[in-house]
Amino acid sequence: MSRDHRYFVYIVECADGLYYTGVTNNLDKRLHEHNEGVDPKSFTYRRRPVKLRYWLEFQDVNQAIEWEKQLKGWGRKKKEALFNEDWEKIKLLAKSMKLSHRSTVRSLSDSA
Numbered sequence: 797m798s799r800d801h802r803y804f805v806y807i808v809e810c811a812d813g814l815y816y817t818g819v820t821n822n823l824d825k826r827l828h829e830h831n832e833g834v835d836p837k838s839f840t841y842r843r844r845p846v847k848l849r850y851w852l853e854f855q856d857v858n859q860a861i862e863w864e865k866q867l868k869g870w871g872r873k874k875k876e877a878l879f880n881e882d883w884e885k886i887k888l889l890a891k892s893m894k895l896s897h898r899s900t901v902r903s904l905s906d907s908a
Contacts, residue, residue: 803860805867806851807875810843815875819864823851849879 804823808816808830816839820826830838830846840846854860867875877885 801855801857803854803857804851805854805860805864807849807867807879808840808846809849810840810846812843814843815849815872816840816843816846817864817867819860821857823848850875 801821803819803821804826805819806817806823806826808818808827810816816830818826827846827848829835830840831844833841833844835841852863854863867878870878871889874886874889877883877889
């Protein structure tokens with residue numbers, strides 16, 4: 797069952813340069829929580845302040861969660877290309893990851 801509301805997938809850059817990707821139904825409130833350090837166990841707590849680098853709004857929570865999962869699998873260069881809306885670089889990085897994965901699989905099967 798899908799609820800139709802407003803959901804945001806976002807990426808913040810932490811003070812130490814690391815990226816955090818999340819999903820929320822209230823982006824302003826969530827950014828405030830990250831920067832105030834509401835949860836001492838959270839990834840961003842010791843990495844404050846955080847700066848919003850990217851966000852995308854969804855109506856369907858399931859689509860938002862799927863996009864969040866996909867972004868969490870992306871490397872730093874690909875996320876930075878997203879921040880710059882460099883779609884060609886994203887495509888190139890995706891292709892190079894596929895080629896790199898194939899080489900690793902071949903190497904593992906050759907050594908077995």
